[in-house]
Amino acid sequence: MGLLPTMLLYVLFRIFPIIDTLRRSFYSWSILGTKNRFIGFDNFSKLFKDKLFINSLVNTTHFTILVVLFSFAISLALAITLNNRRMERFSAVYQLIYFLPVITPMVPVAVMWKWIYDPQYGLLNYFLSFFGISSQAWLVYPNLALYAIVIMSVWKIIGYYMVIFLVGLKNIPKDYYDAASIDGAVGWQVFRYITLPLLRPIVLFVLVVATIQSYNVFTQVYVMTSDIQGAPGRLVRVLVYDIYQNGFRYFKMGYASAESVILLLIVLFLTVFVFRLMGRED
Amino acid sequence: MLSTQRETLETGIMHVVLILGSILMVMPFVWMFVTSIKPSIEVLSWPPSFIPKSPTLENYRTVFRTAPFLRYFLNTFLISTISTLSILFTSSLSGFIFAKHRFAGRNVLFLVMLTTAMIPLETYMISLYILINKFGWINTYQGVVAPILVMSFGVFFMRQSILSIPDELLDAARIDGSSEWRIYTTIILPISRSALGALAIFSYMSAWAFFIWPLIVINDRNLYTMELGLTMFQKRFTVDYGLISAGSIIAVLPILIIFLILRKNIIEGIAITGLKG
Numbered sequence: 001m002g003l004l005p006t007m008l009l010y011v012l013f014r015i016f017p018i019i020d021t022l023r024r025s026f027y028s029w030s031i032l033g034t035k036n037r038f039i040g041f042d043n044f045s046k047l048f049k050d051k052l053f054i055n056s057l058v059n060t061t062h063f064t065i066l067v068v069l070f071s072f073a074i075s076l077a078l079a080i081t082l083n084n085r086r087m088e089r090f091s092a093v094y095q096l097i098y099f100l101p102v103i104t105p106m107v108p109v110a111v112m113w114k115w116i117y118d119p120q121y122g123l124l125n126y127f128l129s130f131f132g133i134s135s136q137a138w139l140v141y142p143n144l145a146l147y148a149i150v151i152m153s154v155w156k157i158i159g160y161y162m163v164i165f166l167v168g169l170k171n172i173p174k175d176y177y178d179a180a181s182i183d184g185a186v187g188w189q190v191f192r193y194i195t196l197p198l199l200r201p202i203v204l205f206v207l208v209v210a211t212i213q214s215y216n217v218f219t220q221v222y223v224m225t226s227d228i229q230g231a232p233g234r235l236v237r238v239l240v241y242d243i244y245q246n247g248f249r250y251f252k253m254g255y256a257s258a259e260s261v262i263l264l265l266i267v268l269f270l271t272v273f274v275f276r277l278m279g280r281e282d
Numbered sequence: 283m284l285s286t287q288r289e290t291l292e293t294g295i296m297h298v299v300l301i302l303g304s305i306l307m308v309m310p311f312v313w314m315f316v317t318s319i320k321p322s323i324e325v326l327s328w329p330p331s332f333i334p335k336s337p338t339l340e341n342y343r344t345v346f347r348t349a350p351f352l353r354y355f356l357n358t359f360l361i362s363t364i365s366t367l368s369i370l371f372t373s374s375l376s377g378f379i380f381a382k383h384r385f386a387g388r389n390v391l392f393l394v395m396l397t398t399a400m401i402p403l404e405t406y407m408i409s410l411y412i413l414i415n416k417f418g419w420i421n422t423y424q425g426v427v428a429p430i431l432v433m434s435f436g437v438f439f440m441r442q443s444i445l446s447i448p449d450e451l452l453d454a455a456r457i458d459g460s461s462e463w464r465i466y467t468t469i470i471l472p473i474s475r476s477a478l479g480a481l482a483i484f485s486y487m488s489a490w491a492f493f494i495w496p497l498i499v500i501n502d503r504n505l506y507t508m509e510l511g512l513t514m515f516q517k518r519f520t521v522d523y524g525l526i527s528a529g530s531i532i533a534v535l536p537i538l539i540i541f542l543i544l545r546k547n548i549i550e551g552i553a554i555t556g557l558k559g
Contacts, residue, residue, distance in 0.1 A: 002379050002462070003391075006372040009432045013410065014398060020409035081300065086293045090300075096545050097304045100311065103541045103548065105491035107509040108530040111516050112310040115317065115523050121326050123313055155306070163553045208400075216404045219493045223513055240404045240494070247408045248498055256408050264405040271400055 018264075025261045029254035036254075043258035053259065056242040059146060063238065064214035066150045067157075071210060075158040076203075079165035080195070095166070098159035106156070110223035113152040114139065117224075139225055145236045149220055157213075161206050168202035169195070207274050212267050216240055239263050311534070318342070318527035325524045341528035345515075351532050353504065354511035361427055361496075361507060362489035368431040369485045370478055377440025378470050382452060392441075399434040403495060411498055421502045430489055436481050439555060443477035444470060480551035483544075487552065490537065508533050 025043055029036045047053050082091045116123045117138035125135040138148045176194050218240040225236055247256030317325055319337045380392050410429060419425030455465050496507045512533045519525045541548055
C-alpha cells in the first residue's frame with residue numbers, strides 16, 4: 001500500500017511517457033491535431049536522410065567523446081594528486097574551489113562563458129593575445145564553437161568526478177600500496193595495476209554518467225549559441241536541441257519522438273557497452 | 283636527504299598545478315562580478331580592466347527594475363522545495379518497503395525502477411508534454427514539478443541505506459504493537475537522517491538547475507524559474523554584459539552562500555549519492 005503514491009507518480013510521469021514515446025515514433029503526429037496517422041518506420045527512414053539530424057548526431061558524438069575523455073582524465077589526475085598524503089591538509093580547500101562550478105547551475109555558467117568567449121571584448125582573446133594568438137571568433141565558427149562548449153563543460157564537471165574518485169581512492173586499503181612498493185612498483189605501474197583495477201566500479205560509474213549526460217547536452221548549447229542557432233551554418237546543433245526544435249517549434253511530435261527513441265537507444269547501448277567493456281577487464 | 287628534497291619539489295609542483303587550476307575555476311566568477319559593477323562604457327573597453335575604475339551598482343538596480351528576479355527566485359525555491367520533499371517522502375517510504383517487506387513482484391518492480399533510472403527526461407519529454415498538456419497543466423507549478431516528484435535513484439539509495447537497519451529493531455517494535463507506519467516515522471526516518479540529508483542536497487541541486495522542462499512547459503513570465511528568467515534576460519540584452527553579469531551574480535549568489543555555509547555536507551552528500559547509483 002505504501003508503494004502506491006510512488007508507483008502512481010512513477011508510472012504516470014515516467015513509464016507511461018517512455019512507452020508513449022515509442023508508440024508515437026511510428027506516427028505522423030502533431031499537437032495541432034490534424035493528420036495523425038500510423039506510418040510505420042517512415043519517421044526513422046526520413047531521419048537518416050535529414051541533414052540536420054545527421055549533423056546533430058555527429059556533433060553530439062564528437063562533443064561526448066571529447067568531454068568524457070578530458071573530464072575523466074583531468075578529474076582522475078586531480079583526485080590522485082589530492083589523495084597524496086602530503087596534500088591531506090589542503091585537500092578540503094582545493095575540493096571546495098574545484099566544486100564551485102559543480103554547484104552553480106548551468107545557465108549562469110553558460111552566460112559567464114559566453115562573455116569570456118566574446119570575440120571582441122572577451123577575456124579569453126585578451127589572454128591569448130599575450131601569447132601572440134590573434135582574436136578568435138569563438139562561438140561563431142562551428143568547429144571552434146564546439147570546442148568552446150567542450151572546454152566550458154569540462155570546466156563545470158571535473159570537480160564532481162574528482163570528488164567521486166577521491167571517495168574511491170580513500171577506500172583502497174593502504175596495504176596494497178605498501179605491498180606494491182615492496183615489490184618495487186613505481187608511479188605508472190602502481191596506477192595501472194593497483195589504483196585503476198581497484199577503482200573499477202567508480203571508473204565505470206563516471207564513464208556511464210559522463211556519457212549519458214554528454215549525449216543529453218542542451219542547456220549550455222541553448223544559452224551560448226541560441227541567437228545564432230538557427231543560422232544556416234547549423235552551428236553545434238546537438239540532438240536534444242534538434243528534438244526540441246522539431247517537437248516544440250515545428251510541432252512535428254511524431255518525428256521528434258522517433259529522434260527521442262534513437263537518443264534512448266544510444267543511451268541504453270552505451271550504458272550496456274561500458275558495462276561490458278569494464279566487465280571484461282578482469 | 284635527497285629523497286626529502288625530491289618530495290618537497292614534488293609537493294611544490296603539485297601545488298603550482300592545483301593553484302593554477304584553482305585560478306581557472308574561480309576566474310569566471312570573479313570576472314563576472316567585476317563586469318557587473320562596471321559602467322557599460324568600461325565593460326566594452328579594451329584592454330579589459332580587472333579593477334573597475336568607477337565601480338557602480340547601476341547594473342543591479344537596472345536588473346531589478348527590468349526583470350522580477352525575486353519572483354524567479356521564489357518560483358525556483360518553491361519548485362525545488364516541493365520536489366525535494368516529495369522525493370524524500372516517496373524514496374524513504376518505498377525504500378523501506380523494498381528493503382524490509384516481502385511481497386509478490388517486489389524484485390521485478392525494483393528492477394524496473396533501477397533500469398529506468400538511467401533514462402533521462404530528454405528522451406521522453408515529447409510525450410510527457412502531450413500528457414501535461416492534456417491535464418491542462420501547461421504554465422502551472424504542478425506542470426513543472428510533475429516529472430521531479432519521484433526519483434528512481436532516490437528509491438534505490440534509500441533502500442540501500444535502510445537495508446543496514448537490523449530487522450530485530452523493527453521486530454521488537456512490531457511486538458510492542460507498532461504499526462508499519464509508526465515504525466516508518468519513529469524508527470526508519472530518524473535512523474536514515476544522514477542518508478536523507480544527502481538525498482535532499484542532491485535533489486535540491488538537480489531541481490534548482492532544472493532547465494529544459496521549465497523551458498518547454500512555461501511561457502508565462504510570472505512562473506519563470508531563475509534559470510529560465512536569466513536565459514530570457516540574457517536573450518533580451520544580448521550585448522549588455524554589465525547587465526547580464528549582474529543578473530547572473532544575482533542568480534548565483536544564494537547558491538554560493540549556501541554552499542560556503544554547508545560546504546562539507548554538500549560535497550560529501552553529492553559524492554555519496556552519486557556513488558551509490
